[in-house]
Amino acid sequence: MNLPVVLSKRHKRDRSIKDCEPGLPYTEVIxxxxxxxxxxxxxxxxxxxxxxxxxSNDLLHSKILRIHPNIVKIYSKYLINLPTTISExxxxxxxxxxxxxxxxxxxxxxxxxxxxxxxxxxxTVMVSSKVLNNIEIEKALIPQIQKEKFLKTLKDIxxxxxxKILKGVLLGKFxxxxxxxxxxxxxxxxxxxxxLATGGRYIPPIFxxxxxxxxxxxxxxxxxxxxxxxxxxxxxxxxxVKPLFNVKGKRILITNGVLFFSKYYKELIDENGIEIIKIKxxxxxxxxxxxxxxxxxxxxxxxxxxxxxxxxxxxxxxxxLGIYYTFNTYFHIYMPYHTIEGKSEEDIYIAGGxxxxxxxxxxxxxxxxxxxxxxxxxxxxxxxDYTYIFEFYYxxxxxxxxxxxxxxxxxxxxECEDIKLNEIKSQLKRGFxxxxxxxxxxxxxxxxxxxxxCTYMIGSLIRDNELITFRSPLYRLVV
Numbered sequence: 001m002n003l004p005v006v007l008s009k010r011h012k013r014d015r016s017i018k019d020c021e022p023g024l025p026y027t028e029v030i031x032x033x034x035x036x037x038x039x040x041x042x043x044x045x046x047x048x049x050x051x052x053x054x055x056s057n058d059l060l061h062s063k064i065l066r067i068h069p070n071i072v073k074i075y076s077k078y079l080i081n082l083p084t085t086i087s088e089x090x091x092x093x094x095x096x097x098x099x100x101x102x103x104x105x106x107x108x109x110x111x112x113x114x115x116x117x118x119x120x121x122x123x124t125v126m127v128s129s130k131v132l133n134n135i136e137i138e139k140a141l142i143p144q145i146q147k148e149k150f151l152k153t154l155k156d157i158x159x160x161x162x163x164k165i166l167k168g169v170l171l172g173k174f175x176x177x178x179x180x181x182x183x184x185x186x187x188x189x190x191x192x193x194x195x196l197a198t199g200g201r202y203i204p205p206i207f208x209x210x211x212x213x214x215x216x217x218x219x220x221x222x223x224x225x226x227x228x229x230x231x232x233x234x235x236x237x238x239x240x241v242k243p244l245f246n247v248k249g250k251r252i253l254i255t256n257g258v259l260f261f262s263k264y265y266k267e268l269i270d271e272n273g274i275e276i277i278k279i280k281x282x283x284x285x286x287x288x289x290x291x292x293x294x295x296x297x298x299x300x301x302x303x304x305x306x307x308x309x310x311x312x313x314x315x316x317x318x319x320x321l322g323i324y325y326t327f328n329t330y331f332h333i334y335m336p337y338h339t340i341e342g343k344s345e346e347d348i349y350i351a352g353g354x355x356x357x358x359x360x361x362x363x364x365x366x367x368x369x370x371x372x373x374x375x376x377x378x379x380x381x382x383x384x385d386y387t388y389i390f391e392f393y394y395x396x397x398x399x400x401x402x403x404x405x406x407x408x409x410x411x412x413x414x415e416c417e418d419i420k421l422n423e424i425k426s427q428l429k430r431g432f433x434x435x436x437x438x439x440x441x442x443x444x445x446x447x448x449x450x451x452x453x454c455t456y457m458i459g460s461l462i463r464d465n466e467l468i469t470f471r472s473p474l475y476r477l478v479v
Contacts, residue, residue, distance in 0.1 A: 002213075003016040003017060003216075004016060004017070004029065004038050005213050006029045008415065008418050009447070010417065011418040013211060013418070014212075014213055015213065016038075016213035016214070017039065017216070017220065018204055018216050018217055018220065019202070019216070019217040020219065020220055020223060021201065021219075021452075022129060022169055022475055023449055023452065023474075023475040023476060024448075024449050024452060024453065025415045025416050025447070025448055025449050025453065026038070026415070027039055039220075092185065092186055092477075093185055094184075094185045094186075095185065095186045095187075095188060096185055096186070097176065097177065097188050098125065098177075098187060098189045098190070099123075099189075099190045099191075100124060100125045100189060100190070100192070101122035101123045101124060101191070101193065102118050102122055102125070102191060102192070102193050102195065103126075103127070103178065103189050103191035103194045104124065104125070104126035104127070104197060105126075105127060105128070105170055105194065105195065105197060105198055105317070106126075106195075106196065106197030106198040106352070106354075107126065107128025107130050107131035107132065107165075107197075108128075108132075108133075108199050108352055108360075108363060109132075109137075109154065109352065109360050109361070109363045109364040109367070110197040110199075110351035110352025110353070110354075110357070110364060110366050111126060111128065111131075111195070111197035111351070111352070111367060112132065112154050112157045112158065112364065112367065113351065113352075113363070113364040113365060113366065113367025113370075114126075114195045114351060114367040114368070114370055115157055115161050115164070115165075115367075116157045116367075116368065117367075117368050117371035117372045124161075125189060126164055126165045126166070127165075127166045127168045127170070127180050127182070127187070127189070128165075128166075128167065128198075129167065129169050131158060131165055131167070132154055132155070132158060133223075136219075136222045136360075137150070137154070137360060138151070139222055139225060140222075140242075140360045141242065141268075142359075142360055143386070144361045144362075144382060144386065145361055150360075150361060150364075154364075166180075166182060166187070167182060167183075168180035168181055168183075169181045169182075169475050170198065170317060170474060170475070171186070171472055171473040171474060171475060172320040172321075172470075172471070172472030172473055172474045173322065174188065174472055176190075177189050177190040177191075178190075178194070178321070179472065179473070181473075181475070181477060191347075192347065193348075193349070194321065194347060194348045195350075195367075195370060196317060196318060196321065196336075196344075196348065196350045196351070196354050198314050198317050198353070198354060199314065199352060200311040200312050200313045200314060200352075200354065200356060200358070201217075201311070201312050201314060201452065201453075201456075202217040202218055202219065202235075202239065202307055202308050202309065202310075202311060202312070203309060203310075203312055203405060203453055203456045204307055204453060204457070205234055205235075205255075205307055205309055205404075205406070205407045206405055206406055206410075206411040206421055206461075207281070207284065207408035207410070208408050208409075208410040208411050209284035209285055209411070210284065210407075210408075210411040210412055211412045212284050212285065214286060214291050214304050215284065215304075216305070216306060216307075217306070217308065218235075218239045218242060218243060218307070218308035221243050221304065221306045222242075222243075225243065225246075227303075228247065228303040228304045229247060229248055230247065230248050230249055230303045230304075231243050231244060231247040231248075231249060231302055231303065231304055231305075231306055232251050232253065232291075232293055232300055232302045232304075232305050233252045233253070233305075233306050234252070234253050234282075234305060234307040234308075235252065235254070235307055235308040235309040235310075235404075236254045236255075236258050236260055236261075236309060236310070236404050237260045237309065237310050237311065237358070237388055238260075238261055238262050238264075238265040238358060238387070239308035239311060239358050240254075240306075240307075240308040240309075241261070241265050241268060241269060241274060242308070243308075244272070245268075245272060249300070249302065250272065250274045251274075251275045251276075251277055252274060252275070252276050252277070253279055253282065253293075253407075254277070254278055254279070254404075255278070255279060255280065255404065255406065255407050256401065256402045256403075256404060256406075258401045258402070259276075260310065260388040260391075261388060262359075262385065262386050262388045263384070263385050277295065277298065279295040279296045279298070280296055281295075281296060281408050281409070282295050283295075283408065284305065289303070290302070290303070291305055309404050309405055310332060310333055310356075310404060311333075311353055311356050312334060312356075312456050313325075313333070313334065313335060313336055313356055314354065314452075315334045315336065315456075315467060315470070316451070316452055316467075316470035316474055317354070317470075318344075318350065318354065319467075319469075319470050320470045320471070320472060320474055321345075322348075323337065323344050323345050323350070324336070324337045324345070325337060327459065327463065327464065327465045329398075329400040329401065329463060330391075330392075330395075330398035330400065330401055331356075331389075331391075331392060331401075332401065332403055332404055332405070333356055333392070334459065334467065335355075335392065336350055336354060336355075338350050338355065340376065340379075340380070340393060341370060341373060342355065342366060342369060342370035343370075349370040349371075350370070351363070351366040351367040351369075351370045352364075352366055355389065356389045356392065357383070357387055357389055358389075359387050361382065361386070362379065362386050362387055365378055365379040365382055366379055403460040403463075404460070405457050405461065406461060413444065413454050413457055413458055414442075414443075414444045414445065414447065414454035415454075416446075416447025416448045416449055416454075417442075417443045417444060417446060417447040419443065419444050419454070423442055424442065424444070427441050428462065433462055433464075434462075434466070435455050435462070435464045435466065439451070439468050444458065450474070451467065451468050451470070455467045455468050
């Protein structure tokens with residue numbers, strides 16, 4: 001399968017979507033002057049011919065632009081692919097203010113678990129860019145409960161609370177309330193209690209050729225899995241195992257020898273003959289419809305490479321709402337502060353992927369436990385057997401591990417701004433050893449996704465306890 005291809009901003013390299021979350025790199029393309037969501041129309045978007053004039057990032061800091069600033073104007077007008085018009089759908093027509101008892105942000109199984117436990121007498125609103133992706137649930141492994149029964153439970157919750165569920169994208173916290181883009185209007189919601197259940201992300205690892213089209217996250221793979229036969233997985237968590245059950249090859253590439261597998265998935269690896277290959281250096285090339293993976297002395301051919309290193313909570317969402325977070329050097333996870341039941345800051349609770357939980361049923365229980373303490377024991381039991389994140393809470397004797405994202409000495413760390421690992425190393429040699437400092441000296445994290453991929457990756461490499469400041473709006477807003 002050929003994914004839609006666009007050219008990168010500065011280096012003019014072929015790129016494609018890695019994940020379908022709004023605002024991430026290359027989730028959109030400009031066709032005839034208008035923005036097109038590639039995740040809604042993945043098939044049939046062909047590679048377009050554009051002038052390929054590549055330039056180094058160092059040019060932006062050179063004297064040439066100070067002497068001849070019109071170069072930027074000319075380049076932007078003719079070579080960077082920007083929209084020429086603002087569609088009627090994107091115009092903001094009004095702002096609506098809402099006061100509620102409970103605000104649930106997110107639409108995955110944990111959000112529905114929260115919704116199912118809240119009092120019917122309280123005013124509750126749930127806002128999400130998507131609610132219950134049936135494809136992911138139907139393809140997921142849910143050993144704790146019959147899948148059809150679980151899916152019916154989730155649909156019943158949606159049907160019973162239809163008037164409380166709104167579609168919108170989180171913009172962040174403002175003086176007037178928590179903002180959402182909902183169609184052609186902005187919702188400003190003032191809640192007494194907030195539940196953050198917007199999930200987590202899989203951050204792409206670093207290696208030569210890591211921007212090659214066809215390297216995708218586990219999330220996007222779940223959407224397209226029937227299109228691929230030969231799959232190679234990259235990662236050291238349960239989620240790296242999930243794409244491999246109905247394909248040929250069954251290989252997981254890991255680095256640094258660090259493995260985070262739950263009890264259940266350790267058993268599945270043995271039962272399904274999944275091969276775990278420890279490597280030191282990875283390089284990827286594309287030849288027509290196939291991807292060539294060179295791992296040390298191994299050569300593999302595949303239709304797609306799926307990465308699922310660790311599920312990172314969306315710290316940009318948590319931090320923007322005022323939730324304190326820490327960096328865990330064992331898992332290399334940026335984790336929002338919370339208690340075992342999910343209590344975070346005053347009147348704010350987190351659940352599901354925001355806690356690094358990737359198992360769908362355990363995520364559901366984490367939502368219920370955030371409201372009703374009687375689910376705590378069942379939640380802990382499920383975390384112990386079906387998630388690797390259990391050790392985050394109960395293993396006090398943790399060693400420090402090297403970054404699980406480093407699969408090679410070359411590769412892109414910021415695809416939005418075409419920044420490579422060597423540029424980061426140059427800044428580290430100059431004494432800039434904080435993510436915020438690297439952002440200021442290289443432009444990392446200032447592109448389309450505003451640091452939703454690259455800052456986590458660099459933070460893990462340099463073991464920085466803080467990422468950048470995630471200000472509102474968190475996603476693009478056209479006014």
